Amino acid sequence: xxxxMHYTVLSALLFSIGIFGVITRKNxxxxxxxxxxxxxxxxxxxxxxSKFVAPSxxxxxxxxxxxxxVAAAESxxxxxxxxxxxxxxxxxxxxxxxxxxN
Amino acid sequence: MNQYLTAxxxxxxxxxxxxxxxxxxxxxxxxxxxxxxxTAMAGSFLLALYVLSSQLAPHPAAYELSLPWMHIGDVxxxxxxxxxxxxxxxxxxVTSISLLVLIYSVGYMKGxxxxxxxxxxxSLFSFSMLGIVISNNLIQLYIxxxxxxxxxxxxxxxxxxxxxxxxxAKKAFVVTRFGDxxxxxxxxxxxxxxxxxxxxxxxxxxxTAVSVGAISAVLFTAAVICLFSGAAGKSGxxxxxxxxxDAMEGPTPVSAxxxxxxxxxAGVFMVARLFGIFSLSPEAMMVIAYIGCFTALLAALxxxxxxxxxxxxxxxTLSQLGFMMLALGAGGYTAGMFHLFTHAFFKALLFLGxxxxxxxxxxxxxxxxxxxxxxxxxxxxxxxxxxLAISGIFPLAGxxxxxxxxxxxxxxxxxxxYYTASFTAFLTAFYMFRLYLLTFAGKPRDERAYAxxxxxPAVMTxxxxxxxxxxxxxxxxxxxxxxxxxxxxxxxxxxPHGAPFNMGVAVKSSVIALSxxxxxxxxxxxxxxxxxxxxxxxxPLYGLSKNKFYIDEIxxxxxxxxxLRLAEIIKWFDRHVVDGAVNLSAFxxxxxxxxxxxxxxxxxxxxxxxxxxxxxxxIAAFAVYDPEALKMFGxxx
Numbered sequence: 001x002x003x004x005m006h007y008t009v010l011s012a013l014l015f016s017i018g019i020f021g022v023i024t025r026k027n028x029x030x031x032x033x034x035x036x037x038x039x040x041x042x043x044x045x046x047x048x049x050s051k052f053v054a055p056s057x058x059x060x061x062x063x064x065x066x067x068x069x070v071a072a073a074e075s076x077x078x079x080x081x082x083x084x085x086x087x088x089x090x091x092x093x094x095x096x097x098x099x100x101x102n
Numbered sequence: 103m104n105q106y107l108t109a110x111x112x113x114x115x116x117x118x119x120x121x122x123x124x125x126x127x128x129x130x131x132x133x134x135x136x137x138x139x140x141t142a143m144a145g146s147f148l149l150a151l152y153v154l155s156s157q158l159a160p161h162p163a164a165y166e167l168s169l170p171w172m173h174i175g176d177v178x179x180x181x182x183x184x185x186x187x188x189x190x191x192x193x194x195x196v197t198s199i200s201l202l203v204l205i206y207s208v209g210y211m212k213g214x215x216x217x218x219x220x221x222x223x224x225s226l227f228s229f230s231m232l233g234i235v236i237s238n239n240l241i242q243l244y245i246x247x248x249x250x251x252x253x254x255x256x257x258x259x260x261x262x263x264x265x266x267x268x269x270x271a272k273k274a275f276v277v278t279r280f281g282d283x284x285x286x287x288x289x290x291x292x293x294x295x296x297x298x299x300x301x302x303x304x305x306x307x308x309x310t311a312v313s314v315g316a317i318s319a320v321l322f323t324a325a326v327i328c329l330f331s332g333a334a335g336k337s338g339x340x341x342x343x344x345x346x347x348d349a350m351e352g353p354t355p356v357s358a359x360x361x362x363x364x365x366x367x368a369g370v371f372m373v374a375r376l377f378g379i380f381s382l383s384p385e386a387m388m389v390i391a392y393i394g395c396f397t398a399l400l401a402a403l404x405x406x407x408x409x410x411x412x413x414x415x416x417x418x419t420l421s422q423l424g425f426m427m428l429a430l431g432a433g434g435y436t437a438g439m440f441h442l443f444t445h446a447f448f449k450a451l452l453f454l455g456x457x458x459x460x461x462x463x464x465x466x467x468x469x470x471x472x473x474x475x476x477x478x479x480x481x482x483x484x485x486x487x488x489x490l491a492i493s494g495i496f497p498l499a500g501x502x503x504x505x506x507x508x509x510x511x512x513x514x515x516x517x518x519x520y521y522t523a524s525f526t527a528f529l530t531a532f533y534m535f536r537l538y539l540l541t542f543a544g545k546p547r548d549e550r551a552y553a554x555x556x557x558x559p560a561v562m563t564x565x566x567x568x569x570x571x572x573x574x575x576x577x578x579x580x581x582x583x584x585x586x587x588x589x590x591x592x593x594x595x596x597x598p599h600g601a602p603f604n605m606g607v608a609v610k611s612s613v614i615a616l617s618x619x620x621x622x623x624x625x626x627x628x629x630x631x632x633x634x635x636x637x638x639x640x641x642p643l644y645g646l647s648k649n650k651f652y653i654d655e656i657x658x659x660x661x662x663x664x665x666l667r668l669a670e671i672i673k674w675f676d677r678h679v680v681d682g683a684v685n686l687s688a689f690x691x692x693x694x695x696x697x698x699x700x701x702x703x704x705x706x707x708x709x710x711x712x713x714x715x716x717x718x719x720x721i722a723a724f725a726v727y728d729p730e731a732l733k734m735f736g737x738x739x
Contacts, residue, residue, distance in 0.1 A: 022707065023711050095705050097706070
């Protein structure tokens with residue numbers, strides 16, 4: 001029997017892998033991919049809670065769909081920024097993009 | 103508002119307008135500035151005559167305009183105008199002398215770079231002084247009082263390039279500040295106890311205040327003496343007298359207007375204005391009388407040996423102001439104000455005459471003058487008139503007012519005061535004629551200065567002549583037997599307050615004055631008694647007088663010994679404790695900043711890590727404080 005616990009553990013694992021990726025990877029593209037993992041961890045949580053806590057309304061599924069759409073748009077934006085930076089500075093490594101500090 | 107009040111309101115406003123116009127527009131055109139100031143002052147003078155006419159009626163009404171300004175608790179403050187005989191006579195004195203001094207200054211200040219500034223400042227001064235005169239309450243009076251202090255500061259330091267002038271200006275400001283501190287304290291004590299600052303209401307309150315227990319007798323006397331300390335500061339009474347002689351660094355017309363005739367009289371005027379309150383405290387009146395008497399004598403003794411023509415006059419002013427205070431303190435309301443009235447004319451004349459001499463010979467030292475009568479006859483004759491008037495020779499102005507004071511003293515029964523005052527009158531006659539003879543009579547002692555000397559232009563001599571006429575005639579308002587004389591005019595309380603003419607006093611004081619003049623003639627004209635011989639005979643007394651009884655030095659010593667030590671301690675406290683606390687907090691902030699700065703790396707991942715840590719902290723907080731929230735994760739029930 002698969003319980004809510006299994007889903008949340010999976011979600012937590014995905015989330016942790018995502019965070020780990022965001023913090024440790026240097027390449028901006030990799031960071032972006034790790035970010036997607038975090039989104040998906042959230043989506044799994046949404047759907048799982050929707051199914052186990054309030055199965056009739058399907059609100060969680062709806063939210064997950066929205067998040068997928070927003071995340072796609074957001075990825076486009078982030079990739080565009082990375083590209084723009086790459087064109088100007090020829091770098092894709094996040095630790096070399098210290099624009100926020102002098 | 104009736105027409106007299108409108109006039110009273112306009113009197114100070116006109117000079118203020120002149121000041122504004124000169125500062126804003128006319129500053130570049132010298133003659134335009136002078137004309138603006140003179141026109142405004144002439145207007146004020148005519149209005150003052152009009153106001154006086156309202157008070158000359160057989161039973162004049164006091165006119166008062168009072169507008170509420172603010173309330174503090176139960177205490178009301180007004181702004182307003184009070185016109186009564188005292189106001190009107192003072193308005194005449196201030197406006198007439200200001201007008202003459204302004205005209206005279208056109209000649210005296212000719213060629214000065216700051217010609218316009220001079221006329222602007224004089225107008226500002228007149229505005230402030232007239233404001234004091236028309237005020238109907240103490241707060242308003244105090245505001246104008248301080249404005250007078252400010253304009254006096256500006257005028258003493260008019261030639262601010264001269265270090266002595268700016269030092270003198272500072273000294274005048276600081277010394278009067280001490281007196282004004284007491285004045286303010288007195289105002290507040292009386293005002294908050296009375297619930298009003300209005301003169302008439304305060305007087306009415308004071309009449310019964312002590313007897314019904316509204317204020318303790320000791321506090322009342324203390325408050326009145328505090329008020330007097332303000333008057334003493336402005337009027338140069340001991341121990342605040344040290345600023346006035348130094349103030350002679352200003353241009354001579356300023357000395358004539360401010361430091362002889364009007365501003366220094368403000369203290370006397372204030373005591374007269376509040377006479378109804380002062381007279382209720384016999385102890386305070388005693389203090390005033392003795393301080394006045396002491397100042398009169400002390401200043402006269404110093405004046406005996408001074409060599410600067412303006413300083414002799416300055417000490418003479420102190421001495422005469424002492425006389426006025428003495429008269430007020432002895433209960434002679436009319437006598438004090440009457441002496442203020444006559445003194446204003448002859449002392450302004452003396453100063454303007456001295457200015458004319460200085461203008462001609464370019465020195466202040468009387469030992470470099472002499473024999474100037476031939477070169478400047480108008481100055482010499484008018485100066486002689488003023489000297490006779492101040493000495494108290496019949497029938498000149500000083501005779502009447504000084505006699506009135508002596509009569510009051512005699513009537514008060516206080517013999518020491520009477521004899522001291524008489525002796526001071528003798529000294530006055532002597533030093534005035536010493537000054538006159540050394541300046542105008544005998545042979546020139548400095549040929550170069552003498553050769554250069556010339557009579558002043560008409561714009562300067564005409565005011566001298568007018569003042570000379572007034573110095574002769576101003577006293578005639580006291581001629582006994584007239585239906586309306588100064589005594590019945592300056593009404594105070596239930597009855598006219600003028601002391602009746604006393605023939606015995608008149609004869610005695612005339613003899614005293616004549617003997618003073620005679621001694622001066624013997625020493626400085628006929629040379630029977632050589633001044634040097636007298637100097638030797640006087641020994642250390644001469645040095646004491648010459649050095650102004652070392653009062654300046656004593657003050658300086660006290661300041662060095664006490665105040666500077668105290669200042670050192672306070673300075674240490676400020677440097678180390680106060681500044682230390684401030685510096686410590688700055689240091690802590692700075693140190694924290696340096697440490698926290700390390701966390702701002704600029705790397706996106708570091709920030710992401712911080713956010714993640716933050717989330718964990720939030721969840722941990724929930725886990726600790728609100729475990730229910732975590733139950734739906736399927737945790738242990």
